[in-house]
Amino acid sequence: TIITDPKLLEQVKEKIESKGFKIKDSDIILIPKNFVKVSGEEAVRVVKLSDELENHDDVQDYYTNYDIDEAELKVIAEKIGS
Secondary structure, eight states, X not given: OOOOOGGGXXXXXXXXXXXXXXXXXXXXXXXXSSOEEOOHXXXXXXXXXXXXXXXXXXXXXXXXXXXXXXXXXXXXXXXHTX
């Protein structure tokens, strides 16, 4: 993974390719500057919402800034079947 200023994306891609590397994928994404810690039922709700967005035909991309403990996320995934 390489992170760069979106304005420099094409320049960076060209430089990498000029060194003989093949680029599998490139995309401009939003990376949050801060995260919101969620847990309990709030965590279950945001995971369910994320699943709904992920599976909705009209949604192409979405971004989140929530932070859920990895162990809790596994429990939630088992609980809701995601």
